[in-house]
Amino acid sequence: DTEVTQTPKHLVMGMTNKKSLKCEQHMGHRAMYWYKQKAKKPPELMFVYSYEKLSINESVPSRFSPECPNSSLLNLHLHALQPEDSALYLCASSQVKASGAYEQYFGPGTRLTVT
Amino acid sequence: LAKTTQPISMDSYEGQEVNITCSHNNIATNDYITWYQQFPSQGPRFIIQGYKTKVTNEVASLFIPADRKSSTLSLPRVSLSDTAVYYCLVGPRMDSSYKLIFGSGTRLLVRP
Numbered sequence: 001d002t003e004v005t006q007t008p009k010h011l012v013m014g015m016t017n018k019k020s021l022k023c024e025q026h027m028g029h030r031a032m033y034w035y036k037q038k039a040k041k042p043p044e045l046m047f048v049y050s051y052e053k054l055s056i057n058e059s060v061p062s063r064f065s066p067e068c069p070n071s072s073l074l075n076l077h078l079h080a081l082q083p084e085d086s087a088l089y090l091c092a093s094s095q096v097k098a099s100g101a102y103e104q105y106f107g108p109g110t111r112l113t114v115t
Numbered sequence: 116l117a118k119t120t121q122p123i124s125m126d127s128y129e130g131q132e133v134n135i136t137c138s139h140n141n142i143a144t145n146d147y148i149t150w151y152q153q154f155p156s157q158g159p160r161f162i163i164q165g166y167k168t169k170v171t172n173e174v175a176s177l178f179i180p181a182d183r184k185s186s187t188l189s190l191p192r193v194s195l196s197d198t199a200v201y202y203c204l205v206g207p208r209m210d211s212s213y214k215l216i217f218g219s220g221t222r223l224l225v226r227p
Contacts, residue, residue, distance in 0.1 A: 106158025
């Protein structure tokens with residue numbers, strides 16, 4: 001299984017709502033990531049978890065709250081978002097390959113629309 | 116982190132070899148060079164990674180000169196399905212994870 005799954009695929013939420021994005025991998029990877037991608041722009045790193053501990057927070061607003069309950073699961077809790085937060089949210093996990101290369105596996109993303 | 120510069124777009128035809136060059140003048144000693152491919156509304160997909168000289172896998176080759184200030188992704192005999200955005204990234208390893216900053220990418224269009 002070389003797949004990162006993300007749910008939901010699409011999400012529409014109001015600015016006062018609370019919602020969560022879910023990401024799951026069963027590849028035994030110990031690093032997991034959240035990215036945000038606006039249309040026709042490159043992905044922007046938001047958070048990195050290493051061994052279930054937050055290791056990088058790229059100065060993301062507190063209305064985005066990550067959580068890593070276990071080594072296979074990564075959540076992104078959303079609260080009081082703004083319309084400009086509408087984007088594709090990508091989850092990824094990574095491992096060291098036999099060749100020594102680091103490879104990130106990305107999920108298909110959750111398309112978020114904030115109204 | 117090292118900043119990367121790539122051509123905004125490239126055109127090619129089916130069956131041709133495509134070379135995309137990336138400039139990373141400020142690459143650090145412990146940075147690795149990685150290339151990803153992304154189709155619309157999908158997550159990026161790892162293509163290849165290298166540190167120096169040449170790396171080859173089943174889909175591409177990566178050429179890195181001795182000074183490591185640039186790198187070239189080579190896609191042999193492209194097909195229509197290779198139309199995508201290609202990102203060059205440089206970054207260090209950190210324990211089990213690594214910090215990747217995506218550049219603006221190169222939009223490759225493969226024509227029949």
